[in-house]
Amino acid sequence: MPPSTLFSSTFPKSSLTVFQDKSLFCFGIDAVLLADFSQVKKGGNVFDLGSGNGIIPLLMSRTTxxxxxxxxxxxxxxxxxxxxxxxxxxxxxxxxxxxGDIKNVRTLFKPECADTVTSNPPYAKENAVRKNPNQAKNIARHEVLCTLEDVVCAAAYLLKSGGSFYMIHRPERLSEIFTTFTKYHLEPKTLQLVYPFVDSSPTMIMIEGRKNARPELKILPPLVIYKEKGEYTEAVRKIIAIAT
Incomplete structure (x- = not known):
């Protein structure tokens, strides 16, 4: 019998146990950051698109x-x-x-049923970089089954007017993100760039798009992940402390 690829991560403060599978896509710091970045009103209804092992709803169920x-x-x-x-x-x-498939949200759910939508979607275009030989991980990382536009279109369909879509993505696709948000009436409202180190270029962006909102973009201070290799900054330690 082959060895099990299943393992668990525990979040004592949140009283969560999260099982992961090494043969599937495993969550990283980006999911924890997005769960913290996303804002939900009391009693809100939240949809997470491309949820993987459910880490973002699991964390947000404890922190929002x-x-x-x-x-x-x-x-x-x-x-x-x-x-x-x-x-x-x-x-x-x-x-x-x-x-279910993000592209089939119209057959799965009623329109305007969500107050908040979150997504940590595939970052790379299908043929942008070398693919992972593991198909499950390839689907999670590359736009094999859905594109950025598919995700934004689904979020816009699900959101009530005034509701917010929170997404983490790559900075090199920011122009495309702005254009796609505008196409589906999601006004960029909050933007934060994420840097691995203070002297490096950003590798992630977190963005909020609000449905049918007026133009007004707030740019948050940059978020730096590591003080030095293997040591989180105080800002990230605080986020992890809230989540875990």
């Missing part, structure tokens, strides 16, 4: 006043793992996991 979460994941193995994580943490009444 949202009433309910829907985790949409196209890969059946990842969706099953997300369901397992929901059950292990006794969150069945708060988080629903749906195995």
């Amino acid at each position: 006043p949202a009433k309910h979460f829907t985790a949409l994941e196209v890969q059946s193995e990842s969706a099953a793992l997300a369901s397992k994580n929901v059950e292990v943490n006794h969150l069945e009444e708060k988080i629903d996991v749906i195995c």
